[in-house]
Amino acid sequence: MERNNQLHRQVALMRQSLFDQGYLDEQFVQLEELQDDTNPNFVEEVVTLYYRDSARLVASIEQALDNRPLDFNRLDSYMHQFKGSSSSIGGRKVKAECSQFREYCRTGNGEGCIRTFQQVKREYATLRKKLEAYFQLARQAGPRDTASRST
């Protein structure tokens, strides 16, 4: 019983640090609020969908960045999608890097795009790792009373 409480505390702390360190924003809380008995794994399901969607978009962007001359409209369009899905799950840092990339598309700055894309990928990888660790720990801890939450 005590071990279980400890696990729940750890999960809560891990969750809080994701917000404190700026990886997640309030949109993630929205997802949590949509999770209930009729939809018990909603958050993890949406995040998993996000990983699949992102993998596809990253591959497309990488390919587009290999073409010369760079098609900024196409790049911007892909990144618009990536920014959209990142913001839908509350991925704050990823979203910010996506915005920066789009800014470089707007000004036709190819080098800027290529450079920023590395940041996008890095932030995405970090977010993914942290979320995977979080969900794994949450699963270990098991279901709990979700009456109170705070960010």
Place this chain on the structure above:
Amino acid sequence: MAIDGNLVSLSVLIAMLRKCMYGVSTYAKATEALQVLRRYKYDFDIVVAAMVGIDMDSLDLLKIIDSELGIPVIVASASGDQQVITKAIFHGARDILKKPVRI
């Protein structure tokens, strides 16, 4: 009915509408959605559509649904641009939601 080419934001939208007790039909492509709407127009109370990424010009979609079918359309846009918002209302949108959508 929810229309959005971005599957992640579509999933969130579906969950929100269901939480508000709506039954939801979903489409990633506006052209498919329109076919269904035309055939079953009396079955749908409202349409929530994304502005970008739906395989059709969203303003055309708006005009068609509003004038031809008379179903209220709410538009979801990631852009906070006043021009975008004004255009959408002008073409028949009943309301605009800023993405990411909150419940």
